[in-house]
Amino acid sequence: MTNSSPLKVALVTGAGSGIGRAVAQVMMEDGYSVVLAGRRPEPLNELVEIATAAGQNALAVPTDVRDPASVDALFATIEEVYGRLDVAFNNAGINAPAIPIDELPVEQWLNLINTNVTGVYLCARGAFGLMRKQSPQGGRIINNGSISAHTPRPFTAPYTASKHAVLGLTKSLALDGREYNIACSQIDIGNALTELSVRMTKGVRQANGQIAVEPMVDVKHVADAVRYIAGLPLSANVLNMTVMATNMPFVGRG
Structure with a gap:
């Protein structure tokens, strides 16, 4: 980014x-100047080093999205350093063990909901507040949903419930943001191959009780989808987008 380019955060x-x-x-x-938030500082700092070596701008801000004070500190830092925010990608999330609901400890339910729902709410709240008051006003909030925002897998009630909640939050923000030039989108991802999902390549429980290996999709396609949404003018929006492995069991699941 050259000095003559407008600041994009x-x-x-x-x-x-x-x-x-x-x-x-x-x-x-x-x-973009990218603010990197996450609970573990080491991988964030490593990414900053890679960005710096490439002549890019990144700022690591270790953050626990479950903690309102931590999220408030994150947005205070963004405002202090950059003075604005153009795109927020609410991506942080966790899963729970695929076991019958009566076997799942309540503590794991609460941790999942605090991360996947309250964490998205807190970060969307902070982004909305900054985008609303900055000049020029407005920005874009992109929430990481899931196929599970629409259809569950077996024994995934906590995760599925959390992603249904994110879908409702996305739609509400898309409506409430109109007055302030704030667009909100959700990207629903199916079987992106990451460190957390590699286990699925060995087999996943299906609706009929069988275990089956499912196709996966390269995570770069998800990144390119977010890039596309982020690059739109605020007068245009992708409310919902599904990026999935073509042959995964979603259409016709069950």
């Missing part, structure tokens, strides 16, 4: 690995 949560890391890298390639 993006936030990526869960930026230390997987989808978040891939998205952060393409956003930096596109000239």
Whole structure:
């Protein structure tokens, strides 16, 4: 990004690995100054070093999206350093063991909901507030949903419930953001190959109880989809996009 280019600032949560890391890298390639948020500082700092060596701009801000004070500190840092935010990619999320609901400890349910729902809410809240008051006003919030925002897998009630909640939040923000030139999108991802999903290449429980190996898709296609949404003018929006392995069991699942 040259000095004559307008400042473009993006936030990526869960930026230390997987989808978040891939998205952060393409956003930096596109000239954004990228704020890298995540609980583990080491991979964030490693990504900053890679960006710096490539002449790109990145800032690591270790953040626990479950903690309101930590998220407030994140957005205070963004405002202090850059004065604005153009794109927020709410990516941080976790899963729970695929076991019957009565066997799942309540503590794991609460941790998942606090991360996948409250964490997205807190970061969307911070982004919305900054985008609303900055000049020029507006920006784009992109939430990482899931195929599970529409259809569950067996024994995934906590995760499925959390992603249905994200879908409702996305639609509400898309509506409430109109007055302030804030667009909100959701990208629903199916079987992107990351460190966390590699286990699926060995077999996944299906609706009929069988275990089957499912096709996966390169995470770069997800990053390119986020890049496309982020590059749209604020007068245009992709409300929902599904990026999935073509032959995975979603259409016709069950």
